[in-house]
Amino acid sequence: MIHYKNPLLVLGCVPQWHERILLCRRAIEPRRGYWTMPAGFMETGETMQAAAARECQEEALAEVDIGSLLAVVTVTHAHQVHVMFRARLRRPEFAPGPESLEVVLCEEREVPWTDLAFPSVEYALRRYFADRAAGREDHHFVELNRSLRA
């Protein structure tokens, strides 16, 4: 199959353990050294939720139960659609997979906002914490056309 004009799906999740969330520092380009939730390309034969859980297993060696839909971000310039879910860690066990330099559980005030890898990461995390503060689990759509640091 050759597709010149169709966007690819990137699936991710925000894994929660009590008040903290799991973040990974990227070991690969683009944006090596910057922080993200576990996320990556969806593959055929899996659901969106299965893809999000697989990426968490691969990048953070952590098992999660996927929860509600958090964000759908069309990243026009990258020809990608990023879909992020809320998730819960099954136990507080995690470690860097081959694509991560570091994996941490952090509180909201510890999130490295100025060192996030992509604008879709910041968008999803801002909505995550805003919803949590309001006691909601909404989902959010947005289109992002340019790099965070453009």
Added chain:
Amino acid sequence: MIHYKNPLLVLGCVPQWHERILLCRRAIEPRRGYWTMPAGFMETGETMQAAAARECQEEALAEVDIGSLLAVVTVTHAHQVHVMFRARLRRPEFAPGPESLEVVLCEEREVPWTDLAFPSVEYALRRYFADRAAGREDHHFVELNRSLRA
């Protein structure tokens, strides 16, 4: 770009005009002659909502305002993810585009349930009417692995 293993996004909507919804009878294979909501492959440079509105314009020559997320259907065997939104027709004007034989507005009891084109169409329409009866606008995830008539 050559992608062997990533699913493609198909975007659609259920356009509403008062109590009725718009359906199209397909003029193209697969499933020529069977009924569907307007839907088709998402293209780069557009959001999910823009893709759903474009498909409605192309297949039913109708203008819609896209509303809430209705269904996300992973169609494993077809390597596709179908995403359907609720929508409202701006005015009751529509006609078959080149990929449709016929376009109609029908009430729930008039839906051709036994002549729908794909299982994802039936899934989305069943949830649409169930939610409407309950006064809700939920979104629904499902994985469908085989044809409706297998």
